[in-house]
Every structure is written in C-alpha cells, then in structure tokens.
Amino acid sequence: MLKRSHFKVKTLAYLLVLPQMLVTVVFFFWPALKAFYESFFIEDPFGIHHHFVWFRNFVELFHSSDYLHSLFITFVFSLAVTVLTLFGGLFFAVLADRVTKGRTVYQSLLILPYAVAPAIAGVLVRFLFDPAIGIFPYWLDKIGYHWNYNTHASQALFLVIITAAWQQISYNFIFYLASLKSLPHSVLEAASLDGAGPFRRFFTITFPMLSPITFFLVIINMLYAFFDTFGIIQVMTQGGPANATQTMVYKVYQDGFLGLDFGSSSAQSVILMLVIVVLTVIQFRYIEKKVHY
Amino acid sequence: MLVDKHPFLRVATHVCLVVGILFLMLPIYFAFVASTHSLRDLLTAPIPFLPGKMLFHNYYTVLVKGAPKLGVNPVDRMLLNSFIMAMFIAVGKIVVSILSAFAIVYFRFPFRKLCFWMIFATLMLPVQVRIVPTFQIAASLDLLNTYTGLSLPLIASATATFLFRQCFLTLPDELCDAARIDGAGPMRFFWNVVLPLSKINIASLFVIMFIYGWNQYLWPLVATTSSKMSTIVLSMQKLATAADQIPQWNYIMAIAILALLVPLLVVLVMQRWFVKGLVDSEK
Numbered sequence: 001m002l003k004r005s006h007f008k009v010k011t012l013a014y015l016l017v018l019p020q021m022l023v024t025v026v027f028f029f030w031p032a033l034k035a036f037y038e039s040f041f042i043e044d045p046f047g048i049h050h051h052f053v054w055f056r057n058f059v060e061l062f063h064s065s066d067y068l069h070s071l072f073i074t075f076v077f078s079l080a081v082t083v084l085t086l087f088g089g090l091f092f093a094v095l096a097d098r099v100t101k102g103r104t105v106y107q108s109l110l111i112l113p114y115a116v117a118p119a120i121a122g123v124l125v126r127f128l129f130d131p132a133i134g135i136f137p138y139w140l141d142k143i144g145y146h147w148n149y150n151t152h153a154s155q156a157l158f159l160v161i162i163t164a165a166w167q168q169i170s171y172n173f174i175f176y177l178a179s180l181k182s183l184p185h186s187v188l189e190a191a192s193l194d195g196a197g198p199f200r201r202f203f204t205i206t207f208p209m210l211s212p213i214t215f216f217l218v219i220i221n222m223l224y225a226f227f228d229t230f231g232i233i234q235v236m237t238q239g240g241p242a243n244a245t246q247t248m249v250y251k252v253y254q255d256g257f258l259g260l261d262f263g264s265s266s267a268q269s270v271i272l273m274l275v276i277v278v279l280t281v282i283q284f285r286y287i288e289k290k291v292h293y
Numbered sequence: 294m295l296v297d298k299h300p301f302l303r304v305a306t307h308v309c310l311v312v313g314i315l316f317l318m319l320p321i322y323f324a325f326v327a328s329t330h331s332l333r334d335l336l337t338a339p340i341p342f343l344p345g346k347m348l349f350h351n352y353y354t355v356l357v358k359g360a361p362k363l364g365v366n367p368v369d370r371m372l373l374n375s376f377i378m379a380m381f382i383a384v385g386k387i388v389v390s391i392l393s394a395f396a397i398v399y400f401r402f403p404f405r406k407l408c409f410w411m412i413f414a415t416l417m418l419p420v421q422v423r424i425v426p427t428f429q430i431a432a433s434l435d436l437l438n439t440y441t442g443l444s445l446p447l448i449a450s451a452t453a454t455f456l457f458r459q460c461f462l463t464l465p466d467e468l469c470d471a472a473r474i475d476g477a478g479p480m481r482f483f484w485n486v487v488l489p490l491s492k493i494n495i496a497s498l499f500v501i502m503f504i505y506g507w508n509q510y511l512w513p514l515v516a517t518t519s520s521k522m523s524t525i526v527l528s529m530q531k532l533a534t535a536a537d538q539i540p541q542w543n544y545i546m547a548i549a550i551l552a553l554l555v556p557l558l559v560v561l562v563m564q565r566w567f568v569k570g571l572v573d574s575e576k
C-alpha cells in the first residue's frame with residue numbers, strides 16, 4: 001500500500017531501499033540460487049570434478065535410508081515439540097491470567113527461558129541428565145531405571161525434545177496470555193451469571209476462542225523445531241547416537257561441512273526451502289482470513 | 294476481570310504456578326550452583342543442591358585468568374565479540390528496515406512492489422537452509438573472522454520491515470501534507486516526524502533483535518575460525534564438547550551463566566517492550 005500523500009523523488013527512494021536490497025540479494029537470494037544450482041551437480045570433495053546430474057541428488061536422497069530416517073526424526077521431533085509447547089504455554093497462560101497477586105513476578109519468570117540461547121539451553125539440560133553426574137540419572141538409578149542418552153536412541157530424542165520445548169514454552173505463554181487478555185469479558189461474565197463454573201467456561205468459551213492463535217502457534221512452533229534447534233542438537237548429541245537425533249537441518253550441516261557432499265547438501269537445502277515456503281504460505285493465508293474476519 | 298469465589302481454586306492456581314516455575318527454573322538454578330563449586334564437588338554424586346564457595350574463583354578464572362592446561366581461555370574478549378555482533382545485527386536490521394519501509398510507504402517508484410516481495414521472501418530463507426552457500430560467498434568476499442561477516446548476512450529483516458510499514462500506514466496523511474506545505478523534504482520529514490513517532494517500535498524491535506543476535510549459533514560457528522573472533526555461546530560449546538577430557542563442568546557453567554546473563558537482563562529490564570515487540574512483529 002502507498003500513502004495518498006507521497007513523494008516522487010525516485011533516486012532517493014532507490015537509495016533508501018538499497019541497503020536492504022543489497023543484503024537481500026548478496027546474502028539471501030544468491031546463496032539460495034547457488035543451492036538450487038548446486039543441487040543439480042555432483043562434486044568430489046576436492047572440487048575437481050563437477051558433473052551435471054539432473055535430479056539424481058534428489059532421487060538418491062529419497063532412496064537413502066539415512067535421509068528418510070532424518071525426515072521421520074524431524075517429523076516426530078517437531079510434532080512432539082509443538083504439542084508440548086502448546087500445552088505448556090496454555091497451561092501457564094491460563095494460570096497467570098487468573099492470579100492478581102504476584103502476577104508480574106510469575107510473568108517475568110515464565111518468559112526467561114526465551115532469553116536463553118538454544119546451545120546454552122542444551123548444555124544446561126545436558127548437565128542435569130549427564131549419565132555420570134546428572135541429578136536425574138542419579139534419581140532414576142535409585143528406582144532402577146538405567147539412563148544413558150549417549151547410547152539409548154529414544155532417550156537422546158526425548159532429551160532434545162524436552163530441551164526444545166523448555167525454551168519454546170515461553171513464546172507460547174506470551175502469545176496465549178496476550179490473547180487471553182483480549183478476550184471479550186462480557187461473554188465470560190454472561191456465562192458466569194448463567195452458572196457456568198471456571199472449568200466449563202474454559203472448555204466451552206475460552207478454548208474455542210483461542211483457536212486462531214493456536215493455529216498460528218502450531219506453525220511458529222514447527223518452524224522453530226525445524227530450524228532453530230540446531231544449537232541444542234549440536235551441544236547435546238551431535239545427531240547421535242546412531243543418527244537418532246539427526247534432524248533435516250542438522251543433516252544439511254553435517255553433509256555440507258563435515259561430509260563435504262555439496263550436491264546432496266544443496267538438494268537438502270532446496271527441500272527445506274520448500275518446507276518453509278509451504279508453512280509460510282499457510283500462515284499468511286490464514287492471517288489474511290483473520291483480517292477479514 | 295472475573296474473580297472466582299472459590300478460595301481453593303485460587304490457592305491451587307498459585308501452587309501450580311509455583312511448582313511449574315520451579316521446575317522450569319531448575320536448569321538455570323543448577324547451572325548457577327555448578328558454577329560456584331569445584332569440579333571435584335560436582336563429580337561426587339549427587340551433585341550439590343546449594344551454592345558453594347568457589348563463585349569468585351570460577352568466574353575469575355573464566356573471565357580473566359584462564360586455565361590453559363584445561364583448555365579454558367579467558368572469555369572477556371568473547372563477551373565483547375557477542376556484544377558487538379548483537380549490536381551490529383540489532384542496529385543494522387532496524388536501520389535497513391526502517392529506511393526501506395519508509396521508501397515503500399512514502400514514495401512512488403518503479404519496482405516498489407518487487408522490492409516489497411523480495412524483502413518478504415527473506416522470511417523463507419533462514420540462515421540454516423542457506424548455510425553452505427552463504428559460507429562460500431562470505432569466504433569469497435573475505436568476510437570470515439570479521440564483525441561485518443558475523444552480522445551482515447543476517448541483517449535483512451522482513452518482520453521489522455513489515456512492522457514499520459504497518460506503523461507508517463497508520464500515521465495520518467495530514468502529517469505528510471503539512472510537512473510538504475512547510476517546505477520540508479522527504480528526509481527532513483523522516484527525521485523530524487517519522488522517526489520520533491517510531492520510537493516505541495524501535496525500542497521493542499531492538500530488544501528482540503539484540504537477543505536474536507546475541508543467541509546466534511550456527512552462523513558464528515561456520516563464519517569464525519580464529520578463537521579471537523569467537524562468541525561467548527560458541528566458546529561455551531567448544532569447552533562443553535571437547536572430546537578428550539572430563540568436561541570442566543564448573544567452568545562450562547560459569548561461561549554458560551555469563552552467556553545467558555546479558556539477554557536475561559535485557560528481557561527483564563525491557564520486559565514491556567520485549568512482549569510488545571514479539572506480539573506486534575508477528576501480526
């Protein structure tokens with residue numbers, strides 16, 4: 001949209017958009033196109049041979065059990081993180097919305113995990129669950145459960161899931177609390193006069209009214225689980241044991257920087273771009289609708 | 294605000310909140326406790342539950358003295374690097390975004406729409422999916438191990454541009470008309486009218502972007518090879534994943550606490566702007 005009252009100095013307008021355009025073209029579009037281009041080539045690690053291979057990198061990916069496994073892991077991981085953070089965030093938001101005393105203190109503490117870098121969060125939780133000295137393995141041992149996430153695939157996956165969820169709960173909490181505050185109070189009061197108790201009011205009025213924000217948070221949480229959890233995995237498990245925590249983003253990094261398989265890594269980047277395009281389009285289509293609603 | 298008359302429910306709400314928050318704070322609390330003990334104290338199970346006496350020693354070691362034999366280098370330089378990187382990213386994002394939003398809303402020029410959609414598209418290209426080629430480009434531009442290299446590839450911001458655009462669209466047209474009648478040029482109008490009116494948005498975006506910048510991990514990991522250019526988060530990770538020795542948990546946790554202290558304080562002190570920025574920029 002353009003203002004009715006506007007300026008017509010073209011050179012100045014170009015100068016104003018230039019900085020952002022330069023960064024966008026050099027560091028966003030060029031790399032993206034390069035990834036796209038490279039995904040059709042096979043290169044040996046020394047960069048001597050460079051063959052155009054059409055879609056072979058993609059075909060090989062979908063025939064590789066490693067890649068299919070990382071797709072599956074990413075799916076389980078993002079689903080679990082999304083569900084846990086939605087419930088956690090909603091739980092705390094509903095409680096914090098109900099209290100009057102100490103409200104600001106509760107709120108401040110609940111948003112703290114957001115400020116912690118994923119890699120730091122990873123190391124904090126790793127310390128609590130370290131098989132040698134962690135407090136949780138110590139307790140688990142007392143009840144006869146053997147904990148070692150360095151060798152147990154499901155334990156490792158569980159650990160990165162709860163770490164990612166720990167961080168992202170704050171985000172969900174902030175958004176749920178903001179939308180709880182903006183709910184029409186007249187409706188809730190009317191229900192209360194009609195004799196609906198707090199639980200009934202929550203399930204029949206509050207919860208359905210929160211469905212737009214829940215949908216938005218599902219997308220945001222999935223984007224978070226896909227892309228922003230690299231640090232957690234790198235610090236806690238490095239994708240192991242036996243690739244049990246190797247998400248798609250982690251595999252791009254491993255194949256590109258450690259395996260030096262640029263063709264395959266680029267093809268994986270292209271697939272990830274498709275994922276994010278789909279998620280973004282869904283999110284924005286929904287927001288368009290919300291505006292009209 | 295509906296106030297319930299069930300005292301039981303009120304007490305239960307507080308109990309749930311306190312227990313839940315204690316549980317959430319557990320990782321941060323134990324990290325702090327670990328940073329105040331000697332490694333020997335931490336290696337005897339169960340780990341101590343209360344702070345010990347080594348607080349000064351541990352923090353002095355990681356900040357100033359270092360422990361070369363254990364691979365612990367002083368991290369004062371890395372704190373500074375993180376700060377510079379976060380500032381460059383936050384200020385850079387705000388400057389490029391406010392300028393392009395101003396151009397898109399207040400100027401008519403060819404390719405205006407194209408510019409807008411190009412900025413929108415950056416939303417779909419997070420650094421994680423373009424990591425390998427971005428690294429190659431930064432390397433060919435000689436940007437590795439520089440502050441410019443650490444911050445520039447992250448500086449474009451669709452969310453900030455949208456937020457400013459949204460804000461400018463709500464400003465009354467009369468402001469611009471009045472400025473033009475008074476003979477003010479576009480930049481004068483930007484400087485004297487638009488910028489002061491954007492103060493709150495700038496503050497909220499700054500908080501969000503500073504934390505985003507400070508907490509960056511993957512990009513600094515590949516864009517720096519010299520330890521002099523490393524960030525605090527990165528040096529914590531290097532110590533924590535060093536393979537050939539027992540992890541120096543006391544020092545690792547001291548560095549972790551230093552690394553999380555700055556964004557934590559920023560969020561606490563600027564909480565109102567932080568929440569506003571987060572909620573507004575996603576609309």
